[in-house]
Amino acid sequence: MNINIEIDAASGFCFGVTTAIRKAEEELHEGNCLYCLGDIVHNGKEVERLRSLGLVTIDHERFSMLQNAKVLLRAHGEPPATYEMARRNHIEIIDATCPVVLQLQKRIRREYERPEHPQIAIFGKRGHAEVLGLVGQTEGNALVIDHEDDIWQLDFKRDICLFSQTTKPLEAFREVVRQIESYIEPPATFRYFDTICRQVSGRLPNMLEFAARHDAILFVSGKKSSNGRALYEACRSVNERSYFVEGPKDIDFEWLGGISTLGICGATSTPKWLMEECKRAILDH
DSSP states (O other): OOOEEEEOTTOSOOHHHHHHHHHHHHHHHTTOOOEEESOSSSOHHHHHHHHHHTOEEEOHHHHTTOOSOEEEEOTTOOOHHHHHHHHHTTOEEEEOOOHHHHHHHHHHHHHHTSTTOOEEEEESOTTOHHHHHHHGGGTTOOEEEOSGGGGGGSOTTSOEEEEEOTTSOHHHHHHHHHHHHHHOOTTSOEEEOOOOOHHHHTHHHHHHHHHHTSSEEEEEOOTTOHHHHHHHHHHHHHOSOEEEESSGGGOOGGGGTTOSEEEEEEOTTOOHHHHHHHHHHHHHO
16 A cells, blocks of 8 residues: 555553563563463453463452462552452562552552541542552542542532542543532632643643644554543544554555555554554555
8 A cells, every 4th residue: 555654653552551561571481470460451462462471361359369379460550458468368469550550549548548537539430440449548438530420429518639540631630620629618628639640641732743644543452441542532533534443453444545644553551563563454455
């Protein structure tokens, strides 16, 4: 195909995911049996690659039955109960929790333990692995704000302390802040902490510019990635010829009719090698 194809240099794994995968590869290359608690990254192709190297993905139920094993904790982080279970069952933890998430967990714990006992609210996707780890810092008492309507769970006559999942959109967080500020009833206080990772949120302006300058966009991401879904919708907002694929097999070559430039980009959970494979599939077609 006579198409000029550009892969977005800023797309691909964030620091936390890169570190988790590196730690997994180091253990596996030494021939060690290694389990991972949950998918190491929300990308099926990368999970399959690591499975072929020997990484065994398990859920929390199977984790509770392990003894004397080695388990990697992915970048999303885990609640304190996971570490306690590992200690009881003599499980060696390879902790790949993202440093940004780890600091957020500590901040939430500190606020939760304040003598004033403020309400702890977390702006995040309900059920997301990172959010479960954050809620766990409060013994399960934090309130999760998934959408603006969820603020009605809060008691506006009591102090409120708001945090955010690290990968949420910055503007959406600011809107939740504005809503709570408008309803808080003094003398109750409202404090909020912008805990969104700038390595993630900072990609949005670049991706909008990247998507706008190409005739069409191929957005490569796993379907489980909430970050991927948000970035894909952002691409569509500036380029209606934006197409979501998990890999080369999803490409419909009719999408590429009549274009001269194609941009390929992806989520913080998308490996560079997968974007390269998509490019190669198009050039070889």
